Amino acid sequence: MNAPRSLQLRLALALGLAVTVLWLAAASFTAEKLRHEMDGLFDAALEDAAQRILPLAVHSTREHRRDEEFREDKRPERRGGPARAERIARLHKDDRFFTWVVRDRKGETVLRSANAEKEAFPPFTGEGFRQTATHRLYYDAAGRDGLTIAVAEPLSHRTSMAREMLLSLGLPLLIVIPLSLAAIFFAVRTSLRPVRRLRADLSQRGARNLAALSDQGLPSELEPIVQGMNQLLDRLRAAFEAERSFAANAAHELRTPVAGAIAQAQRLRAETKDASAAERAKEIETTLKRLNLLSEKLMQLARAEGARLRTDTPADMRPILKLIVDDFARIGAAPRLHLEMPDEPVLSDLERDAFGILCRNLIENALKHGRTGEAVDITLSPTGVLTVANACPPVADEDLARLTTRFARATDKKDGSGLGLAIVRTIAERGGGELAFASPIPGRDEGFEVRFTLPRSDAGSE
Amino acid sequence: MRVLLIEDDTVLGAAVRDQIKADGHSVDWVARLDDARDTLSAGVFDLILLDLMLPDGRGVPFLKNLRTSGAVTPVIILTALDQISDRIDGLNAGADDYIVKPFDLDELSARIGSVARRYSGNPNPIVTIGPLDIDLAARSIHRDGKAVALTAREWALFEAFVQRPGQLLSKAQLEERLYSFDDTVDSNAIEVHVSRLRKKLGRDIIETERGLGYRLGHP
Numbered sequence: 001m002n003a004p005r006s007l008q009l010r011l012a013l014a015l016g017l018a019v020t021v022l023w024l025a026a027a028s029f030t031a032e033k034l035r036h037e038m039d040g041l042f043d044a045a046l047e048d049a050a051q052r053i054l055p056l057a058v059h060s061t062r063e064h065r066r067d068e069e070f071r072e073d074k075r076p077e078r079r080g081g082p083a084r085a086e087r088i089a090r091l092h093k094d095d096r097f098f099t100w101v102v103r104d105r106k107g108e109t110v111l112r113s114a115n116a117e118k119e120a121f122p123p124f125t126g127e128g129f130r131q132t133a134t135h136r137l138y139y140d141a142a143g144r145d146g147l148t149i150a151v152a153e154p155l156s157h158r159t160s161m162a163r164e165m166l167l168s169l170g171l172p173l174l175i176v177i178p179l180s181l182a183a184i185f186f187a188v189r190t191s192l193r194p195v196r197r198l199r200a201d202l203s204q205r206g207a208r209n210l211a212a213l214s215d216q217g218l219p220s221e222l223e224p225i226v227q228g229m230n231q232l233l234d235r236l237r238a239a240f241e242a243e244r245s246f247a248a249n250a251a252h253e254l255r256t257p258v259a260g261a262i263a264q265a266q267r268l269r270a271e272t273k274d275a276s277a278a279e280r281a282k283e284i285e286t287t288l289k290r291l292n293l294l295s296e297k298l299m300q301l302a303r304a305e306g307a308r309l310r311t312d313t314p315a316d317m318r319p320i321l322k323l324i325v326d327d328f329a330r331i332g333a334a335p336r337l338h339l340e341m342p343d344e345p346v347l348s349d350l351e352r353d354a355f356g357i358l359c360r361n362l363i364e365n366a367l368k369h370g371r372t373g374e375a376v377d378i379t380l381s382p383t384g385v386l387t388v389a390n391a392c393p394p395v396a397d398e399d400l401a402r403l404t405t406r407f408a409r410a411t412d413k414k415d416g417s418g419l420g421l422a423i424v425r426t427i428a429e430r431g432g433g434e435l436a437f438a439s440p441i442p443g444r445d446e447g448f449e450v451r452f453t454l455p456r457s458d459a460g461s462e
Numbered sequence: 463m464r465v466l467l468i469e470d471d472t473v474l475g476a477a478v479r480d481q482i483k484a485d486g487h488s489v490d491w492v493a494r495l496d497d498a499r500d501t502l503s504a505g506v507f508d509l510i511l512l513d514l515m516l517p518d519g520r521g522v523p524f525l526k527n528l529r530t531s532g533a534v535t536p537v538i539i540l541t542a543l544d545q546i547s548d549r550i551d552g553l554n555a556g557a558d559d560y561i562v563k564p565f566d567l568d569e570l571s572a573r574i575g576s577v578a579r580r581y582s583g584n585p586n587p588i589v590t591i592g593p594l595d596i597d598l599a600a601r602s603i604h605r606d607g608k609a610v611a612l613t614a615r616e617w618a619l620f621e622a623f624v625q626r627p628g629q630l631l632s633k634a635q636l637e638e639r640l641y642s643f644d645d646t647v648d649s650n651a652i653e654v655h656v657s658r659l660r661k662k663l664g665r666d667i668i669e670t671e672r673g674l675g676y677r678l679g680h681p
């Protein structure tokens with residue numbers, strides 16, 4: 001059997017079992033000890049009885065012999081005396097549990113107690129205790145008369161005494177053990193309260209929460225664990241920060257030289273009068289731009305995977321969407337972009353940069369794969385649902401499923417990085433938003449639509 | 463226009479400088495914020511192009527200081543920092559525009575023109591003066607429906623007048639707008655350009671206030 005997984009249950013079971021076993025062991029030991037003592041006492045009583053009865057028996061036998069002699073003298077007045085055994089038996093009325101026989105040198109019974117059964121008494125072999133299957137016996141001998149006595153006590157008497165003793169020892173345990181188990185369970189439960197609090201603290205925090213755990217009021221056993229965890233969280237935070245700043249720095253380090261090369265290629269194209277040189281400059285420029293696009297996407301992906309994607313304070317997402325749309329408008333996409341936003345702020349605690357990257361990729365995607373010249377509808381609803389829709393032939397279901405895989409392209413157009421929707425998916429997954437694709441657009445017979453539900457600050461903060 | 467370019471990358475800086483010069487503006491190019499401060503204190507600039515990560519500091523605090531000290535010169539940030547938060551920081555610090563590297567030089571020219579027009583008070587690039595239809599964004603002029611070709615310097619000079627209609631501009635002011643510290647300027651360069659503009663656009667297009675300077679006329 002496997003040990004239970006709950007520490008509380010495990011402790012309670014182990015303690016309960018240990019206490020029960022100890023109680024039972026203690027009770028058994030006491031019972032055994034008491035039984036031993038009682039055996040001694042009973043033996044003493046047995047011996048005592050023999051030693052009291054034997055002189056009387058000897059005396060009685062002598063009297064009897066004298067009586068016999070007297071009877072030979074024909075003294076009628078002495079004949080009316082009571083029977084010997086009866087007399088002695090009366091003396092020992094209280095020895096209810098004892099029976100005895102007195103035998104002469106030849107082994108003939110001379111006297112016996114009223115209820116003595118002959119079979120219970122093996123022949124005399126020496127002084128001291130004997131034990132048969134049913135009785136405990138004590139044998140004694142009275143010197144010159146050659147009389148022996150055997151006093152017997154039925155074993156059942158002792159057994160029933162022992163049983164009674166065991167019962168009076170055991171009965172309280174029937175109550176004490178369940179009570180101690182309950183007490184143990186309660187104590188364990190109370191002692192483990194800090195553990196439960198820690199568990200609740202851990203399970204309630206979202207993936208984005210890397211704040212240190214409180215070590216207030218923790219038992220000393222848990223303190224090092226929480227401290228260790230806090231150190232781990234610190235390192236994790238530092239690693240995230242490092243990754244983030246690496247991504248930002250790498251972007252910067254790459255962008256500037258690429259920007260210089262592109263600008264020089266453009267100058268070359270503007271300044272040269274040689275048509276073929278201008279053509280080559282154009283080719284260099286195109287290649288550099290592709291290189292730049294790819295490095296930018298890789299950087300965005302690194303950011304989406306490495307950075308914290310949720311903030312502590314929710315912000316209005318509208319200005320960010322506006323900025324991105326304006327960017328596209330400036331490079332000539334203005335006539336195709338139809339932006340709709342509510343008048344009230346749309347709050348979310350999704351990281352601004354992450355939302356920016358997401359919007360940029362969705363719009364870029366829609367412009368690239370949408371039918372040339374046709375509108376791209378960008379809508380942000382007051383409830384925080386961003387939809388970006390473009391006109392295009394319906395996308396097959398299996399292609400829809402494949403779209404967010406890295407380096408997957410819906411068409412064989414060469415100018416896509418194949419990373420845009422993978423970046424969007426990473427942000428949606430790690431940032432906690434909902435992402436859905438639809439093609440054709442619901443209510444139409446063609447087109448492609450992406451719906452992104454922003455993580456709500458109220459729902460996401462707990 | 464006279465432009466101060468603050469950029470530490472020599473390859474990119476050179477290309478940007480050449481582009482702005484080709485547009486007819488004058489450019490002073492520095493690679494450090496210290497030099498930028500010195501240069502700003504020595505002359506009047508119509509526009510600053512500011513990189514954000516420079517060897518001796520960050521551009522955003524520099525821009526904030528500039529704005530705190532009361533400077534109203536338009537500033538366009540040219541940077542590799544492409545995050546929305548960086549951009550919001552830059553714009554909040556007082557930048558007029560924010561261009562992420564890499565960028566098209568033509569786009570840069572267009573943005574410089576757009577920022578300059580906004581500062582002149584008329585963001586509309588289409589201006590009509592008498593028989594002249596001027597598109598400042600497209601850098602085209604039609605006189606009575608016929609296209610007139612201007613050189614870059616002529617454009618820059620004419621733009622200076624169009625952006626300050628009715629305002630008197632001294633020869634020294636015009637020289638400063640057209641030439642950087644490093645340019646050698648012929649003593650009669652402005653007169654030569656003005657006379658060429660009059661020949662192409664009409665005698666009355668620029669009026670001369672003897673001994674004071676020039677202003678846009680009413681052809």
